[in-house]
Amino acid sequence: MSDPTAPPLPPSRPLRPEGLAGFEGRPAAVSGRARDPVNPPMIRHWCEAMGDRHPAYSGPDPVAPPTMLQAWIMGGLSGHGPRGGRADAYDRLLGLLDRAGYTAVVATDCEQEYLRPLRPGDELTFDAVIETVSPLKHTRLGAGHFVTTRTEIRTAGALVGTHRFRILKYAPRPKPGKAAPGPAADEPRPQRPRPVINRDNAGFWEGVAAGQLLIQRCAACAELRFPWLPGCGRCGSPEWTAVRASGAGRVFSYVVMHHPPFPAFDPPYAVGLVELAEGVRMISNLIGTEPGRVRIGMRAELEFLQVDAGLRLPVFRVLPDGADA
Structure with missing residues (x-):
């Protein structure tokens, strides 16, 4: 019997790229519905947590901070249930990666586009598509595949924003001294990630x-x-x-x-x-x-x-x- 506490080994063989590419363009969510309408209490909680005191987010006619776009359509700890519109293709893709040994997941980045402000009372619907599945990539965390989904968010049928989200499904590197040999004792310690420096910061x-x-x-x-x-x-x-x-x-x-x-x-x-x-x-x-x-x-x-x-x-x-x- 295998030791459930031992770190997973890298996959014995990589998945065929053409098989993964076949998931691109397939739905990840269809006709999902946000659990709650846009509402002032959630706007207030968000602004307090972020320290954002912009007057547009309070008062008698507030708008929601644009960066709350994803927050409105998240399912929470209990999940969306049938309202989430989760599509079978996305679950099959993640299951395929899990069975191949890419059992760990980490969010890597997201991009959002805002087309109009959201106001209290707006009821949101969303559809998502599997945009890309990368070939096998070798990262400091381990070998794996980047999966990118693109979500379109609407109210009353009108597009209000898009959300592109990317995860890495990977096989974690074994720790030194565990089931598989780790790096040599004299191997230099990995560097911490470098900050992204641009003209704004x-x-x-x-x-x-x-x-x-x-x-x-x-x-x-x-x-x-x-x-x-x-x-x-x-x-x-x-x-x-x-x-x-x-x-x-x-x-x-x-x-x-x-x-x-x-x-x-x-x-x-x-x-x-x-x-x-x-x-x-x-x-x-x-x-x-x-x-x-x-x-x-x-x-x-x-x-x-x-x-x-x-x-x-x-x-x-x-x-x-x-x-x-």
Whole structure:
């Protein structure tokens, strides 16, 4: 009998590309219906969690934040049931990958397009299609296939947005000392993923390299914002200046990561949403205490962690009760 706790081995043989390509263009969901109409309580909860105080999302005639697009059509912990419109082709594709040994899954990226604002009372329907299934790819997590679905979301028959979502179905690499041999003891430790640096956030990473945590301040209305964006979410102005944060904050929310294991990360570790003294919030690692001892409201102090020769990251040290932030 096989050991259910042993890590899965890589698939013994890859799937035929033409067999996977046959799923492209087939439906992943047909005539799905959101469980609830767009409603002000959910908008309020979202804005509180995101720290978004834009006046368009409150008041007597609010609109929903565009980035809530997927949230309205998610099934929740209990699932959609028959309202979700889940298509047989998508389940067959995932089952085929599971049986071939690609049993692990991780979301890799998503793209959204917004065509008009959503307002309370809008009832949403959606259809999804399997857009692409990649050939076998070799990643740091293991070998696997990228599966991309594209969802069209409508209200009263009119298209209001699209959501393209990509997952990796992969065979996890065995851990050292387990059922299959791991990397040699002298093999260099895998690097942590590199941040994506573009024209909108390059100034932030330049500040990190200089040992400064920089946040943006709108030049028109003085609104502080983080993460870095090309324009002000409050007044829309594209003009801004950079402000150096004090580094003091509190844990607003957190999660302790246990699974899935990623190369270069050693679970369990705590990831927190830290509310800075300046009022903005940012996500980062929490250090300085056991992950299980982190609590909401604990004070946190900025540090810069030199992860490797090419990567420096801002992290937050959780302070014990009575310590000065």
